[in-house]
Amino acid sequence: MSGRDxxxxxxxxxVETLRAVGASFFGVRGRAAHxxxxxxxxxxxxxxxxxxxxxxxxxxxVAIVRAVTGA
Numbered sequence: 001m002s003g004r005d006x007x008x009x010x011x012x013x014x015v016e017t018l019r020a021v022g023a024s025f026f027g028v029r030g031r032a033a034h035x036x037x038x039x040x041x042x043x044x045x046x047x048x049x050x051x052x053x054x055x056x057x058x059x060x061x062v063a064i065v066r067a068v069t070g071a
Contacts (some may be wrong), residue, residue, distance in 0.1 A: 014048075014049070020037050021049040025037040
């Protein structure tokens with residue numbers, strides 16, 4: 001466990017939730033991390049982080065399409 005990881009018994013903060021949800025978007029979470037997240041993450045934080053990251057993802061896609069098409 002690195003110095004920035006929280007102990008397994010404590011609740012994760014919003015930044016840790018953003019990291020977990022962001023990694024889940026790309027499918028790079030391991031089973032152990034997923035099991036730990038299930039115990040530590042606040043469901044409300046997960047929903048908010050998911051919505052925020054989904055909005056960012058869509059905005060990035062729109063920006064890429066506009067850049068490629070010149071619109």
